[in-house]
Amino acid sequence: MNKTVNINLAGIFFHIDEDAYLKLQRYLEAIKRSFTDSQGRSEIIADIEARISELFNERVQNNKQVIRIKEVDEVISIMGQPEDYLVDDEIFEDEPQPSYKRKTVPSKKLFRDTDNSYVGGVSSGLAHYFGIDAIWIRLAWILLIFGAGTGILLYILLWVLVPEAKTTAEKIMMTGEPVNISNIEKKIKDGFENVTDVAKNVTDSVGAAAKNVSDSVSNAAKNVDFQKQGNKIKSSSKTFFDTLGEIIMFFFKLFAKFIGVILIIVGAITLIALIVTLFSLGIVDFIHIPGLDLVDIVNAGNTPVWLVSLFVLFTVGIPFFFVFYLGLKILINNLKSIGNIAKFSLLGLWLIAMIGLVIIGIRQASEHTFDERIITKQELNITANDTLKIKMAENDLYISSHRRSNSFKVANNENGEKTIYRSDIRIIVKSTTDSLAKIGIEKSADGRNYEKAIERAKNINYNYSFSGHVLLLDSYLTTPSENKFSDQEIVIILYLPEGSVANFSNNTKSFLNYRTYNGNLVSSGDANHYLQITENGIKCLDCPIEEEENFKVNIDVHDDESSLKINSKGLEIKDDDVNIKINGEELSGKDDAIEVKIDSNGINIKSKDN
Amino acid sequence: MKIENTKAQMRKGVLEFCILSVLKDNDAYVAEILSTLKDAKLLVVEGTIYPLLTRLKNAGLLNYRWEESTSGPPRKYYGLTETGKLFLKELNTTWSELHHAVTIVTSQKTTKK
Numbered sequence: 001m002n003k004t005v006n007i008n009l010a011g012i013f014f015h016i017d018e019d020a021y022l023k024l025q026r027y028l029e030a031i032k033r034s035f036t037d038s039q040g041r042s043e044i045i046a047d048i049e050a051r052i053s054e055l056f057n058e059r060v061q062n063n064k065q066v067i068r069i070k071e072v073d074e075v076i077s078i079m080g081q082p083e084d085y086l087v088d089d090e091i092f093e094d095e096p097q098p099s100y101k102r103k104t105v106p107s108k109k110l111f112r113d114t115d116n117s118y119v120g121g122v123s124s125g126l127a128h129y130f131g132i133d134a135i136w137i138r139l140a141w142i143l144l145i146f147g148a149g150t151g152i153l154l155y156i157l158l159w160v161l162v163p164e165a166k167t168t169a170e171k172i173m174m175t176g177e178p179v180n181i182s183n184i185e186k187k188i189k190d191g192f193e194n195v196t197d198v199a200k201n202v203t204d205s206v207g208a209a210a211k212n213v214s215d216s217v218s219n220a221a222k223n224v225d226f227q228k229q230g231n232k233i234k235s236s237s238k239t240f241f242d243t244l245g246e247i248i249m250f251f252f253k254l255f256a257k258f259i260g261v262i263l264i265i266v267g268a269i270t271l272i273a274l275i276v277t278l279f280s281l282g283i284v285d286f287i288h289i290p291g292l293d294l295v296d297i298v299n300a301g302n303t304p305v306w307l308v309s310l311f312v313l314f315t316v317g318i319p320f321f322f323v324f325y326l327g328l329k330i331l332i333n334n335l336k337s338i339g340n341i342a343k344f345s346l347l348g349l350w351l352i353a354m355i356g357l358v359i360i361g362i363r364q365a366s367e368h369t370f371d372e373r374i375i376t377k378q379e380l381n382i383t384a385n386d387t388l389k390i391k392m393a394e395n396d397l398y399i400s401s402h403r404r405s406n407s408f409k410v411a412n413n414e415n416g417e418k419t420i421y422r423s424d425i426r427i428i429v430k431s432t433t434d435s436l437a438k439i440g441i442e443k444s445a446d447g448r449n450y451e452k453a454i455e456r457a458k459n460i461n462y463n464y465s466f467s468g469h470v471l472l473l474d475s476y477l478t479t480p481s482e483n484k485f486s487d488q489e490i491v492i493i494l495y496l497p498e499g500s501v502a503n504f505s506n507n508t509k510s511f512l513n514y515r516t517y518n519g520n521l522v523s524s525g526d527a528n529h530y531l532q533i534t535e536n537g538i539k540c541l542d543c544p545i546e547e548e549e550n551f552k553v554n555i556d557v558h559d560d561e562s563s564l565k566i567n568s569k570g571l572e573i574k575d576d577d578v579n580i581k582i583n584g585e586e587l588s589g590k591d592d593a594i595e596v597k598i599d600s601n602g603i604n605i606k607s608k609d610n
Numbered sequence: 611m612k613i614e615n616t617k618a619q620m621r622k623g624v625l626e627f628c629i630l631s632v633l634k635d636n637d638a639y640v641a642e643i644l645s646t647l648k649d650a651k652l653l654v655v656e657g658t659i660y661p662l663l664t665r666l667k668n669a670g671l672l673n674y675r676w677e678e679s680t681s682g683p684p685r686k687y688y689g690l691t692e693t694g695k696l697f698l699k700e701l702n703t704t705w706s707e708l709h710h711a712v713t714i715v716t717s718q719k720t721t722k723k
Contacts, residue, residue: 010683031657040664047660050683051640057682080655 267324
């Protein structure tokens, strides 16, 4: 009588004797170990399983028949020993690797040996790794704990970082024995000493993993763990430290997940905001929603807005995408990598977008490299004896509140054409010896080159009117919107003959300079007054003459007996016996003998001798 | 030096060429390739072929399609790609040269005897 196991091999169902099953399982595990992932291990194993399944299928007449160890042996002899799979590699490898060496000197890997552990199995794992007895490592730990506690820290670090040897293969690797079929078999047989337990384990693991054959077979081998009986002290210490370890790990994980969540939120919000903003901007540019084409006018370089949006999206979005991805990776342990191709193409895209933005920036800046101006002059019928009034004119469409400002505004003009308004207008006043006054209008604008700048300067519209000794200046300039914002400016230069009088109305204040300087006679403080132009400046005709309200000199010097005071009241000198006073009421001098006083009563001279 | 190793190496050296040759005219699934090779005594155990097929497929010389089977799991039908055909052509020339060379060398030996 024999116990049987149900297996799924490449999608086909088989009953198989337990001993035959174990043999097959070891066989597949050994084959699996003879390949690396780069060779396409899973595919090869799948193919082999499919073939074995086929061979079994040929050997069973009906589905009640059981695969016995005889069939497995037959199949293995047909398929070949694991060594037969291996040899192939060394012949066909394009660059023969010194893999012989690797075979003779098996690589040891550091694992935690939880089967022989007191705390976390770090010591016995290290002992396996260095090939010495675990007691020496443990003694070293105790010494290190006395060495300022570094031992504890290091132990915890190793506990967290070094993986536990869970599978048979890992346990073999830990001891440094080569992982081959005979070693695995030996190790598995060690673990099978307690047959009833293990049989249960096997059936459990098979049942649980029945979905995927290749996985279930290998997993079953991995899960067959050989538990060694530890003594009581050991097991109790182990459970305590295990629990402690679990708690610490739990908090570590919680903290990591928290950071992950923050990263995801930051990344996602930035990305969404960026996409929505730039997308809507791009759409607006595309379908030309009226009123929102300010962007187009700022854009002096005529770069397509959607292109700029795209570049900005990439330059800002890609780093945040990686932040998002990092957060996701922290949160989900076995997240599939986006792959190197994706990563590098994103990096490339980012670089391209950066370069694109720089180029656009340079283009935009180059639109302002040339600053050119054109000047038109006109005579005004103002002679030396005339008075000129200067006022700013208003416009309903562009309310600038009569303040000079260098901001741009876009509005439709009377004909419904889109027009740029700006009130960057300055008034400069100069004196001239000519008999007639003159007005000069200087228009200036930026451009990529001289011609462009001149053309834009020419396209500036600026109006003023002069009638009856009143000069009405527009408080704004206009230009068609296709000229873009290119720092359009107006400077008005008034040449006034000497002797003429100018009156700047209050609303010109902000258009005048703050200060006068050589070549500009009128500052904003001079508005609202009648100013006569003289040979070397201006003379204010109606400014109140400033009176000296306070007597500037205030001298008060004194000691116990004598004093000198000069202030707004007058002059007073005192000494022991001498007293001289000059003030609004009197003029007096006193002495021991004589007193002289001049006041409203007349002159009074007294002598004590008399 | 073991005679078995040399034998195995000799056989495996031409195995790639033979697999491609089997697939020259029509697609075949693994068992068919295997039976051809086994009939020709080129292959002793079947296991050897799987890593080879995967390698050839990864190199772009072979491709495959799945076909359902009435008796057993679905089968992988392998076929030559365009590069595979070119590859085979070159191997054919190399082989005939090699064959020629080996015949000359070995026949010389026998005449000297």
